[in-house]
Amino acid sequence: MKMKHSLYAVLLAGGKGTRLWPLSTDGQSKSFIRFAGRKALMQAVLERIKAVASRRRTVVVIDNAKTPLLKEFLQGIPKRNILIEPFGRNTAAAVGLAAIKLKAEDIMLVLPVDQFLEDVRDFEKTVGEGMRFIEKEPDKLLCLCTKPAYASESFGYVKIRSKVQGKVFSIDKFIEKPSLKVALKLIKKPNFLWNSGMFMFKAKTILNAMKKHAPLLYKNLQTINKTPSSIKGAYSRIKSISLDYQVMEKAKNVYCLKGQFRWHDIGKWTSLEKVLSSKGKKKDISGNICIGKTATLDVYDSLIYNTGSKTIGAIGLKDIIVVNTENGVLVCKKNEAERVRELVRRIKP
Incomplete structure (x- = not known):
């Protein structure tokens, strides 16, 4: 499946993974661990995206402490595409850092590394549909969502409204990590989906949204130039807040792209158990x-x-x-x- 050249896969390799202690630690991030002898999550995501973005069009955002772990995965990824954060500042800062390094018209496919997807072809189809929507509606932001497989209080939910185009829907509201009691009710309703933490948008569109809804973040991002010291200075002034909280839940131009793939966020031990079970263990x-x-x-x-x-x-x-x-x-x-x-x-x- 070939994508137009303007698509960049932006891999977010930060996150401490503390809920997977003692396997994941500060010195051994979950993104680079081979769970039960299987492929590391970083390796898996690079293989997953190869049909939609080449290594040369892959950007990795990672904090400084984890860069030694990247070495074996770097082949084919240009050095300029490895964006090193001086320290983690959550997903809003990471996405903003990638956006200012790319061209305004480039489409960003934002993917947290610490996730596992089944049905790769369905994922590719979803990305293709997202590309077509963004090319038609360049001022829109997309959240990739998927049907809940079970009730979870660890994930955010999105209530969708009406169909806009294909699998793209307007959004009624975001529900951030509900109680298990509420989650049990939500999964019974077809208009509630998991918010996967994956996004698609043009670089200029997300920056414009940050300028409007997170002006301090935007202001600090604009001070970054090519020197590491400028990134460190900006990051020291940036608050650690997710992209969902900073922008997506506030913006009016956000839409849901409903994926057919099965999705797992490997955030805690019970999530990893489900992945191991689904992968033949x-x-x-x-x-x-x-x-x-x-x-x-x-x-x-x-x-x-x-x-x-x-x-x-x-x-x-x-x-x-x-x-x-x-x-x-x-x-x-x-x-x-x-x-x-x-x-x-x-x-x-």
């Missing part, structure tokens, strides 16, 4: 996924992930996550997986 007869050296007795519906040389033995557990790596050991209930980030704050360096 079958659960045992008790509903467990066990990675590495493990032994279980009367254990049900649990995830045991062991990268160490010693065997993990578990008895009489249900709905539990057990993880062992060289960085530490995690034991928690599945319904507490969201709180791993909170736990990491308590762990002393």
Whole structure:
């Protein structure tokens, strides 16, 4: 599938991945980990986009601490396309940094690296439809959304309204990470979709939206030139806020592009469990996924992930996550997986 030359894939490789501790740490980002021996997420996303954007038309935004991890994936990506943030400032700053480095008419396909997509051909079709819409409506912003596979309090939702063109819909409202009780109601309604965190727009259009809805961010981005010190200076004045909060939820020219692909955000252990299950790592007869050296007795519906040389033995557990790596050991209930980030704050360096 060939795309017109104006499309750039912008890969957001930041994020600490603290909810996947102890596998993901400050020194070992989840984007570069080979989960259960599979491809690293960075490798997977580069393969996923090769039909829509060449390596020469791929931009990677990554914070300085993670750049050593990039080396094995850089082949074919121009050095000028590696945009190094002095420190993470969330997705609004990362997208803005990429936008000011590209030409005004370039179309940006923004993709967080820490996601997993099935049905790559459907993804390519979705991107193609997004391209056609942006070329026809260059002043519009697109959120890529997908049908919820299950109720989740970890993802944002979008309520769509009327069809505009093909799979493009107008948006009624954004709902940011609802309670599980609310999410259970939303997934029963066909007009509520997951907000995937993927976007499409022209560089000039997102910058104009930032100028209107996030003027301080825009002002600081305009001070950036070719020197690393200018980026550091700007970033020191930029608040860490997501693109959704800063721009997309405020702008009136935002539309939903409904994708048919199955989407997973690998943000926490229960999400990773779903990905492992979907990629052929079958659960045992008790509903467990066990990675590495493990032994279980009367254990049900649990995830045991062991990268160490010693065997993990578990008895009489249900709905539990057990993880062992060289960085530490995690034991928690599945319904507490969201709180791993909170736990990491308590762990002393």
